[in-house]
Amino acid sequence: VATDLYKPSSARIIDYFLGGDHNYAVDRRLARQFEEVFPGIAHGWRLQRRFLSRVTAYLIWKEGIHCFLDFGSGLPTCGNLHEVALFHTPRARILYSDNDPEIVEYGEQFVIGSGLDNVRYLACDAAKPETLLDDPAVGELFGQERRIAVGFTSLAHLLEQDVLARSLRVIYDWVAPGSHLIFSFANDQTNDFPELVMLLRSLRSFYPRPSAEILELLGPWQVTRHGVRCCACWPKSYAPEGVLRTNSVLLAYKP
Numbered sequence: 722v723a724t725d726l727y728k729p730s731s732a733r734i735i736d737y738f739l740g741g742d743h744n745y746a747v748d749r750r751l752a753r754q755f756e757e758v759f760p761g762i763a764h765g766w767r768l769q770r771r772f773l774s775r776v777t778a779y780l781i782w783k784e785g786i787h788c789f790l791d792f793g794s795g796l797p798t799c800g801n802l803h804e805v806a807l808f809h810t811p812r813a814r815i816l817y818s819d820n821d822p823e824i825v826e827y828g829e830q831f832v833i834g835s836g837l838d839n840v841r842y843l844a845c846d847a848a849k850p851e852t853l854l855d856d857p858a859v860g861e862l863f864g865q866e867r868r869i870a871v872g873f874t875s876l877a878h879l880l881e882q883d884v885l886a887r888s889l890r891v892i893y894d895w896v897a898p899g900s901h902l903i904f905s906f907a908n909d910q911t912n913d914f915p916e917l918v919m920l921l922r923s924l925r926s927f928y929p930r931p932s933a934e935i936l937e938l939l940g941p942w943q944v945t946r947h948g949v950r951c952c953a954c955w956p957k958s959y960a961p962e963g964v965l966r967t968n969s970v971l972l973a974y975k976p
C-alpha cells in the first residue's frame with residue numbers, strides 16, 4: 722500500500738501522542754493543532770493505554786481469558802494489547818484488525834518482523850465484524866476457544882448508531898458466555914470543546930454520545946460492577962476524576 726504523505730492518519734497521530742516513531746510531518750502538524758485546542762490530549766492517550774493495561778491484566782488474572790480479538794486497533798505499538806497481554810502470560814493470543822489498509826500493512830509487517838507467533842493483524846471493517854469472525858485465522862489462533870476478550874476502544878464514536886448496535890450484537894452472538902468487551906468512547910462532554918470536534922470531523926465522521934445512549938447500544942452486553950468511568954478511574958481512581966472527562970470506558974460481559 723502506498724502511503725499518502727499528505728493525508729494524516731488517526732492511528733499515526735495517536736502514535737505521536739504516545740511517543741512512538743511511526744508518524745509523519747502531516748500527522749505531527751495535525752497533532753499539534755489537537756494539542757492547541759485540547760491541551761493534555763497526549764496525556765489523555767497515555768491514560769487510555771494505562772486503562773488498557775489494567776483491564777487486560779484483570780481479564781487474564783481474574784477472568785482467565787487468554788484470547789483477545791481487537792477491532793479498530795491502530796498501530797500495534799506503544800503499549801497496545803499484545804505488549805500487555807504477553808507481558809502477563811505467554812499463553813495470550815491476540816488478533817488485531819483495522820480498516821485502514823496502510824495501518825493493516827504496517828501491523829502485519831510489525832507482527833512478522835517481531836516474530837510474534839501468537840499475534841496476527843488482519844483487515845476488517847468494524848461495521849462488518851463477521852468478516853473477521855469468519856476468517857480462518859480465528860481458528861488458527863484461538864482453536865476452539867470462544868471465551869474471548871473483544872477490544873472496541875476509541876472506535877464507537879467513528880460508527881453510526883445502527884452500525885454500532887449491529888456490530889456489537891453480531892459479536893455478542895458469536896462469542897461464548899464469559900466473554901468480555903473492552904469498550905471506550907468519546908462521550909457527550911466532548912461537545913464542550915467545539916474546536917476539538919471540528920478537528921476530529923476533519924479526519925472522519927465523529928459521533929460523541931452520552932453514556933445512556935451507549936448503554937442502550939450495547940444491547941445484551943452487561944456492564945461489569947465497575948460501571949462506566951473515566952479511563953483514569955477504572956476500576957478505581959488512579960487520577961483525579963475528570964482528568965480526561967471527554968472519554969469514558971467500561972468493561973462488559975456476556976452472561
Ligand SMILES: C[S@@+](CC[C@H](N)C(=O)[O-])C[C@H]1O[C@@H](n2cnc3c(N)ncnc32)[C@H](O)[C@@H]1O
Binds near residue numbers: 795796820873874879
Ligand atoms: C482512535 S484509533 C483507536 C486505536 C486503538 N483502538 C486505541 O484505542 O488506541 C481508531 C482506529 O480505528 C480505525 N477505524 C476507523 N473506522 C474503522 C472501521 N469502520 N472499522 C475498523 N477500524 C476502523 C482507524 O483506522 C484507527 O486505527
